[in-house]
Structures are given as structure tokens and as C-alpha cells.
Amino acid sequence: MAGTVPKLAAPRPAAAGPLPSQPLRSAALASAPSARRFRVSLAARARSPVIAMASAKEGNGAVTKRTTLHDLYEQQGQSPWYDNLCRPVTDLLPYIANGVRGVTSNPTKAISSSNAYDGQFKELISAGKDAESAYWELVIKDIQDACKLFEPIYDETDGADGYVSVEVSPRLANDTQGTVEAAKWLHKVVNRPNVYIKIPATAECVPSIKEVIANGISVNVTLIFSVARYEAVIDAYLDGLEASGLSDLSRVTSVASFFVSRVDSLIDKMLEKIGTPEALALRGKAAVAQAKIANQLYLKKFSGPRWEALVKKGAKKQRLLWASTSVKNPAYLDTLYVDPLIGPDTVSTMPDQALDAFIDHGTVARTIDANVSEAEGIYSALEKLGIDWEEVGKQLEHEGVSSFKGSFDSLLTSLEEKGNALKTAANL
Numbered sequence: 001m002a003g004t005v006p007k008l009a010a011p012r013p014a015a016a017g018p019l020p021s022q023p024l025r026s027a028a029l030a031s032a033p034s035a036r037r038f039r040v041s042l043a044a045r046a047r048s049p050v051i052a053m054a055s056a057k058e059g060n061g062a063v064t065k066r067t068t069l070h071d072l073y074e075q076q077g078q079s080p081w082y083d084n085l086c087r088p089v090t091d092l093l094p095y096i097a098n099g100v101r102g103v104t105s106n107p108t109k110a111i112s113s114s115n116a117y118d119g120q121f122k123e124l125i126s127a128g129k130d131a132e133s134a135y136w137e138l139v140i141k142d143i144q145d146a147c148k149l150f151e152p153i154y155d156e157t158d159g160a161d162g163y164v165s166v167e168v169s170p171r172l173a174n175d176t177q178g179t180v181e182a183a184k185w186l187h188k189v190v191n192r193p194n195v196y197i198k199i200p201a202t203a204e205c206v207p208s209i210k211e212v213i214a215n216g217i218s219v220n221v222t223l224i225f226s227v228a229r230y231e232a233v234i235d236a237y238l239d240g241l242e243a244s245g246l247s248d249l250s251r252v253t254s255v256a257s258f259f260v261s262r263v264d265s266l267i268d269k270m271l272e273k274i275g276t277p278e279a280l281a282l283r284g285k286a287a288v289a290q291a292k293i294a295n296q297l298y299l300k301k302f303s304g305p306r307w308e309a310l311v312k313k314g315a316k317k318q319r320l321l322w323a324s325t326s327v328k329n330p331a332y333l334d335t336l337y338v339d340p341l342i343g344p345d346t347v348s349t350m351p352d353q354a355l356d357a358f359i360d361h362g363t364v365a366r367t368i369d370a371n372v373s374e375a376e377g378i379y380s381a382l383e384k385l386g387i388d389w390e391e392v393g394k395q396l397e398h399e400g401v402s403s404f405k406g407s408f409d410s411l412l413t414s415l416e417e418k419g420n421a422l423k424t425a426a427n428l
């Protein structure tokens with residue numbers, strides 16, 4: 001892939017709407033409605049104030065309040081997910097009522113930033129569990145509870161949506177067979193039809209994806225940062241479906257989580273180092289451009305005779321899931337990684353910051369296949385400036401894996417210390 005812009009067939013007509021030529025918030029704010037200014041303060045809060053307001057009005061949030069999230073799904077076929085699962089899991093109810101259709105979890109973050117897990121942790125330690133077994137029991141309970149909440153969506157859509165995603169241990173990110181075994185175990189113990197087992201798209205885990213899919217387990221492939229790796233992920237999914245031997249493939253599904261904002265964070269730094277006017281003008285454009293090119297690859301790979309043969313057995317496309325959708329540069333529009341990536345059969349997982357922004361002032365319009373040639377031009381211009389997309393992908397993957405491993409290790413250390421203190425206090 002390096003050295004050339006991927007030239008891909010575009011079987012769907014491009015919709016109207018430009019790439020964000022002015023992603024900088026300062027520029028956008030000059031003409032933005034005041035609601036957009038209000039957004040800035042929302043990001044700091046733990047849970048969506050927009051949704052909390054609806055929830056307070058509706059009691060337990062079970063009454064549906066129409067939001068742009070409903071429009072996103074009903075008008076454009078994009079499924080909005082919530083990128084934050086923590087206790088109490090019933091906090092998800094108002095999110096679901098407001099249009100959220102699935103959830104991605106980060107258990108390490110959830111457990112380390114809440115005391116809602118203390119009671120169950122104490123019981124588990126008292127029952128003789130070690131820290132790591134206790135960790136998995138905490139995680140599994142959250143995932144099972146959340147799966148129950150999303151089951152109606154899973155059923156209504158015949159297994160196409162309404163998923164809850166949980167990752168295998170990040171310590172296995174470079175261990176092919178360890179990841180396969182962990183995924184099988186996690187799938188078995190969660191024991192819910194609408195769970196996605198999350199596997200990283202590292203070189204070592206691409207073969208694990210094939211194997212796990214071949215075992216009939218639905219997978220969220222995470223940490224995808226480059227088009228080249230994305231293609232390997234799609235191939236692993238197709239290979240897995242073909243190898244499964246199942247006559248009905250309709251219940252083996254997958255999402256490919258393509259990370260967005262982190263791409264800009266890294267490439268913006270590189271562009272600032274280059275420092276020419278041409279380089280500086282490309283800041284804030286790389287991530288969306290690459291994502292649009294990834295979508296073209298999706299269209300190409302999920303068509304043609306190979307795919308049609310799988311469709312005859314009920315196979316569902318591996319949907320692209322936009323991850324890392326909150327803006328990291330406060331100068332950028334807060335919907336930068338949501339508005340331009342809307343299209344059918346895709347998922348956008350949003351933390352509160354992005355979710356609030358989109359509910360408040362997002363634009364529901366088909367944008368994913370608009371201005372693809374402009375996206376290719378940006379991709380190519382960045383290459384000419386010396387940006388090596390595969391190297392960018394490798395660096396981001398390395399940073400992502402290290403950071404997930406680091407937080408997992410430090411949580412386990414702290415759970416071990418806490419467990420030992422509980423045992424000492426209880427004379428166990």
C-alpha cells in the first residue's frame with residue numbers, strides 16, 4: 001500500500017457534502033451557533049448531560065426520547081454505540097432510550113475509576129479468588145448485564161446489531177494461539193448471543209481472528225490504524241467464514257474498529273515538524289481521508305463472487321466501526337470524527353464528549369462516500385510529504401497495545417494489593 005493511493009472501485013454513488021476543509025474549531029466557531037460554544041464545557045463531565053437530562057425527565061429513561069441518534073440509524077443506517085461501559089450498567093437505559101444501539105467497553109478503565117466494584121470484589125476475594133480471576137468475574141458480570149439490555153435490539157435486527165464488546169487480555173496482543181484460547185473461553189463464560197469478543201488487529205492476532213470466526217464466535221477487531229492492515233482483517237473474516245463449515249453463517253458477525261482521532265494526533269505532529277504551509281494546511285484531515293478510503297475498500301471486498309457465495313449461506317458483512325471518535329485537539333470541531341463518516345452498515349462508537357456533541361449539533365447526512373477523490377488527494381499529498389501510512393499504523397498500534405497492557409498490568413497490581421489487604425483484615 002505504501003507509495004500509492006489505493007485506487008478502489010466506488011460502487012455506490014457519492015453523496016453531496018465536502019470533506020471538512022476547515023476542521024479548526026476557531027474557524028468554525030466564527031460562524032457557529034451559540035449551541036456549539038456550549039459544547040466545550042460538556043466534555044469534562046463523566047456522563048452525558050444531554051442524556052442525563054432526558055433520563056431525569058423520563059424517570060428510569062425507559063421512555064424513548066427522539067434524538068439525532070435515532071435519525072442516524074433510521075435515515076442513514078449507521079448504528080450509534082456508546083464507548084463507555086461501567087457500573088451501574090442500568091445507566092445504559094437512558095442511552096438506549098435515546099438511540100444508542102450497542103456498547104464498547106474498557107473494563108480496566110471502568111474498574112480503576114469506580115468504587116462500584118468494591119462489594120463484589122470483596123466477596124470474590126473472601127471466596128478465595130485471586131485478583132485476576134476476580135477481575136474477570138467483575139468484567140463478565142458487567143458484560144452479561146449489558147448484553148441483556150441490548151438483547152431486544154439484537155433480536156429485532158436478527159442479530160445484526162445490539163452488541164456488547166469485551167476484550168481478551170491485552171497481555172495476549174502478540175500471542176496468536178493464546179488469543180484464540182482466551183476468546184473461546186470468554187465467549188463461553190459470557191454465554192450471550194450478542195457479545196463481541198474484542199481482538200486486536202496486530203500481525204500476530206490477524207490469524208487468531210480467522211480461527212475465532214471459524215469457531216462461530218462473533219468478533220470486534222480493534223486497534224486498526226491503516227488501510228493495509230484493514231485489508232488483512234477483512235481477509236481474516238472471509239477466510240474464517242469459509243473455514244467455519246457452518247451451513248448458516250447468519251449468527252457469526254464482526255465489526256472492524258478503525259481508529260480515527262489518534263491518526264490525526266500523530267500525523268498533525270509530523271506535519272508541524274515539517275512546518276511548510278502545505279504541510280500545516282493538511283492538519284486535521286488525515287484521519288477522515290484515510291477512513292473514507294477504508295470504506296471504499298469495504299465496498300470492494302464485500303462484493304463480487306467470493307462474497308456472494310458467503311451471502312448465500314447467510315453471511316453478514318463485517319461492518320466498519322469508527323472508534324476513537326472524540327476530538328483530541330480542542331481547536332477542532334467536536335463532531336469532526338462523526339459527521340464526515342456517516343454511511344450505511346457502519347457503526348460509530350462515541351464516548352460522552354462525541355455523543356453529546358452529535359446529539360447537540362451533529363448533522364445527519366450521508367457523508368462517508370462523498371468526496372472520495374478529495375480524500376485520495378489528501379492521502380497522496382501526505383505521502384508526498386513523507387508520511388508513510390504503514391509506519392504511522394505500526395507506531396499507533398504499538399502505542400495502543402502498550403497503553404492497554406500498561407493499564408491492565410497496573411490495575412491487576414492494584415487489585416492484588418487490595419485483595420491482600422482484604423485477606424489480612426479478614427485473617428484469611
Ligand SMILES: O=C[C@H](O)COP(=O)(O)O
Nearest residue numbers: 083262323324325326349
Ligand atoms: O474507541 C476507541 C477507544 O475507546 C479509544 O478511544 P481514544 O482514542 O479516544 O482513546
